[in-house]
Amino acid sequence: MAATTKRKDPVIEELRRLLGTRLSTSGAVRDQHGRDESYHTVHAPDAVAFAVSTEEVAEIVKICAHHKKPVIPFGSGTSLEGQVMALHGGICIDTSQMNEILEVNAEDLDCRVQAGVQRLQLNEYLRDTGLFFPIDPGANASIGGMVATRASGTNAVRYGTMRENVLGMTVVLADGRIIRTGGRARKSAAGYDLTRLLVGSEGTLGVITEISLRLYGIPEAISAAVCPFDSLAGAVNTVILTIQSGIPVARIELLDEVQMGAINKYSKMSHPEQPTLFFEFHGSETGVREQAERVGEIAVEYGAKGFDWAIRPEDRSRMWQARYDAYYAAIALRPGAKGWATDVCVPISRLAECILETRRDIDASNLTAPIVGHVGDGNFHITFVIDPDDPEEMMRAEALNERMVMRALAMGGTCTGEHGVGTGKMHFLVAEHGEAVAVMRQIKVALDPDNIMNPGKILRL
Numbered sequence: 001m002a003a004t005t006k007r008k009d010p011v012i013e014e015l016r017r018l019l020g021t022r023l024s025t026s027g028a029v030r031d032q033h034g035r036d037e038s039y040h041t042v043h044a045p046d047a048v049a050f051a052v053s054t055e056e057v058a059e060i061v062k063i064c065a066h067h068k069k070p071v072i073p074f075g076s077g078t079s080l081e082g083q084v085m086a087l088h089g090g091i092c093i094d095t096s097q098m099n100e101i102l103e104v105n106a107e108d109l110d111c112r113v114q115a116g117v118q119r120l121q122l123n124e125y126l127r128d129t130g131l132f133f134p135i136d137p138g139a140n141a142s143i144g145g146m147v148a149t150r151a152s153g154t155n156a157v158r159y160g161t162m163r164e165n166v167l168g169m170t171v172v173l174a175d176g177r178i179i180r181t182g183g184r185a186r187k188s189a190a191g192y193d194l195t196r197l198l199v200g201s202e203g204t205l206g207v208i209t210e211i212s213l214r215l216y217g218i219p220e221a222i223s224a225a226v227c228p229f230d231s232l233a234g235a236v237n238t239v240i241l242t243i244q245s246g247i248p249v250a251r252i253e254l255l256d257e258v259q260m261g262a263i264n265k266y267s268k269m270s271h272p273e274q275p276t277l278f279f280e281f282h283g284s285e286t287g288v289r290e291q292a293e294r295v296g297e298i299a300v301e302y303g304a305k306g307f308d309w310a311i312r313p314e315d316r317s318r319m320w321q322a323r324y325d326a327y328y329a330a331i332a333l334r335p336g337a338k339g340w341a342t343d344v345c346v347p348i349s350r351l352a353e354c355i356l357e358t359r360r361d362i363d364a365s366n367l368t369a370p371i372v373g374h375v376g377d378g379n380f381h382i383t384f385v386i387d388p389d390d391p392e393e394m395m396r397a398e399a400l401n402e403r404m405v406m407r408a409l410a411m412g413g414t415c416t417g418e419h420g421v422g423t424g425k426m427h428f429l430v431a432e433h434g435e436a437v438a439v440m441r442q443i444k445v446a447l448d449p450d451n452i453m454n455p456g457k458i459l460r461l
Contacts, residue, residue: 011069011091012047018059022050022097033072033092036079037139037327038424039338039388045072045086050094054170054178054209057093061207062176064091068450071174073203075145076118078137080341081422083149083202087456093207095144101125102210109215110167110184115144115208131215134159137418138324144208150200152418154323157243157376158250158282159216161418163199170210171198174448184212197443202420203454205447219282222250223292224310224319228274230303232256232359235275236352238295238302239375243348247294251280252376256359258333259326259370259383266329267322272305277375278323279307280316330370330383337368340384342401342424344408345417348378354411355380358404365396379417406431421458429458 015023024030025047034044046069051057064071070090077084086092098114101122105111106129113122120140123132135146137153145151147169152161159165168182182188182195198205229235239252254277255263261273277299281291296307310316331339346354355371362369362382373380382404384397405415405428415421415428430437441459444451451461 009046011063011067014063015047015049015060015091018056018063019049019051022052024048024050030092033074033077033084033094034086036077036082036084037339037341038080038082039340039386040082040085040424043085043087045092046089048074048092048094050097052097054172057095057172057207057209058176058178060091060093061172061174064452065175065450068452070452070455071203071207072454073144073148073207075116075142075148076140078139078141079145079149079422080419081416081424083420083422083454083457085423085456087423090452095142095207095209098209104129104131104215105184106131108184109217110212111215112210112212113143114210115142115147117143119143119146126215130218132218133165133213134216135162135165138327143211143213147199147208147211148202149420150418152374152377152379154251154253154280154320154374156374156379156418157252158248163196165214166195166199167212167214168195169198169208169212171206171208173206174450174453179206182212200420202422202457204444204458205453207453219250221285221288222280222282222316223288224251224278224280224316225292225307226271226276226278226310226319227299227307228260228272228276228305229299230274230305232275233352233356234302234304235277236355236375238277238299238304240348240351241298241302242295243376245294245298247291248283249279249291249295249376250282251278252374253278253323254355254371254373254375254380255323255326256371258368259330259372262329262333262370263322263326266332267325269322271308274305278319280320326370326372327383330368330385333368333370334385336387337385338388340386340388340397341381341419342384342404343379343381343417343419344405344413344415345377345379346408346411346413350411350413351375351378351380354404354407354413357407358382361400361403365400367393367396367400369397369400374417377417378413423457426458426460
C-alpha cells in the first residue's frame with residue numbers, strides 16, 4: 001500500500017514565505033502559546049507567528065482571513081480566563097517582539113508604545129522623565145494584553161483602569177484593515193468611541209498593535225504600610241469608610257488570614273496570619289502624612305493591630321512583591337495542585353457583605369481558597385487551589401464560584417472586575433447584561449463576519 005502524504009496547510013505555507021524563521025510549528029512553542037496562568041487545559045494553535053510591525057500583523061491577518069483561519073493575539077500569556085487558548089486551532093500572533101517605546105511626550109503626559117512593551121519595561125524607560133504609568137495588575141503583562149483585557153490592579157483606586165488611561169490605539173481588523181482610534185487630545189466628541197469599544201475586547205474584534213497612554217508625575221512622597229486586623233469584617237469596613245471619607249489613597253489591598261499564611265511561607269515573611277490590609281499613599285510629604293493619619297484613626301476603630309511602615313523604595317518593593325506573589329503562594333499551599341483565580345466587583349457599600357458571605361461559603365465547602373482584593377474599588381478575588389482532575393472537587397469550586405458571581409450581580413456588581421470574560425465566564429454574561437449581549441454579538445459579526453478573531457471568547461455565536 002502506498003504511503004499517504006500529509007496535506008500541507010496553505011496558511012502555514014504562505015506565512016512561512018512571509019515570516020521565515022519567525023513562524024514556529026514547534027510543539028513546545030505551540031503549547032506555550034496555548035495556555036495562560038489559569039487552570040484551563042492547553043489548546044495549542046497550529047502555528048505561532050512572531051510579528052514585528054503593524055503592517056506585518058495586517059499581512060498575517062489577511063492571509064488568515066482569506067482561508068478563514070482563526071487568529072489568536074498573544075502578549076505575555078498572563079491572562080486568567082483562558083483568553084489565549086486556541087480553542088479552534090489557528091494562528092497565534094505573538095507581539096512580544098513588537099516592544100518599542102515609540103514616543104514620550106513629557107509635556108503632555110502621554111506616550112505611544114507597541115503592543116509588546118511590558119509594564120515594567122515602560123516604567124523603567126520613563127524613570128528619568130519623572131513620569132510613570134500606574135496601572136499595575138501585578139504580573140509584568142504586555143501593554144497590548146492589558147488593553148485587551150481592560151486590566152486594572154492595585155493602583156486603580158486612585159488612577160483608574162486601562163479604560164481611563166488609553167488615549168487611542170492602532171488595531172488590525174479581521175479583514176486586515178489598519179485603523180487608528182482616539183488621539184492625543186484629552187477629550188473629543190467626534191464620532192463613536194471605538195477606543196473604549198476595543199479596550200476589553202480580548203482579541204475578538206482585532207489585533208491591537210500600538211497604544212497611546214496617559215502618564216502621571218512620580219509622586220513627591222510615597223509611603224506604604226501593612227496593617228493586620230482582628231477580623232475580616234474590621235478590615236473591609238476600614239476600606240469602606242476610607243473610600244467614603246474621600247481619602248485619596250493610592251492602593252488598598254486586602255489579604256485574608258489564609259493568604260497571609262501562604263505569603264509568609266512562600267516569601268519567607270513573618271506577618272501576623274490575620275486579615276490584613278496593604279496601603280500605599282502618594283502625594284506631597286504633608287499630604288501623605290495626613291492621609292496616613294486619617295486612615296490610621298479609621299483602622300483603630302475597626303480593630304487594627306498597628307501599622308508596619310515601609311518608606312524606603314527597597315522596603316516598599318519587598319512588601320509589594322510579597323503581595324504580587326500571592327497567586328503563586330496560594331498554589332504552593334498544596335503541591336501538585338493548580339490555581340483557579342476568579343474575581344467579582346461590587347459597589348463599595350456592599351463589599352463587606354459580599355466578602356463575608358463568600359468567606360462563609362468557602363469555609364463550608366472545605367476548599368482551599370484564599371481571598372485577595374483590590375478592595376478600594378470593590379474588587380476581590382478568590383484563588384481556588386484545586387485538582388482539576390477531581391470532578392467532585394471541581395463541582396464544589398464551580399458551585400461556589402457561581403454563588404459568588406450571582407451574589408455580586410444581585411448587589412449591582414459585575415461577574416469580573418478585571419480578569420475579563422475569556423472562555424471561563426461566558427455563561428455569566430447574559431445574566432449580567434441581558435439583551436445587551438445580542439447587541440455585542442451584532443458588533444462582533446459586523447467587524448468579524450467569519451468569526452476568525454479569537455473565536456470562543458466572550459460571546460457564543
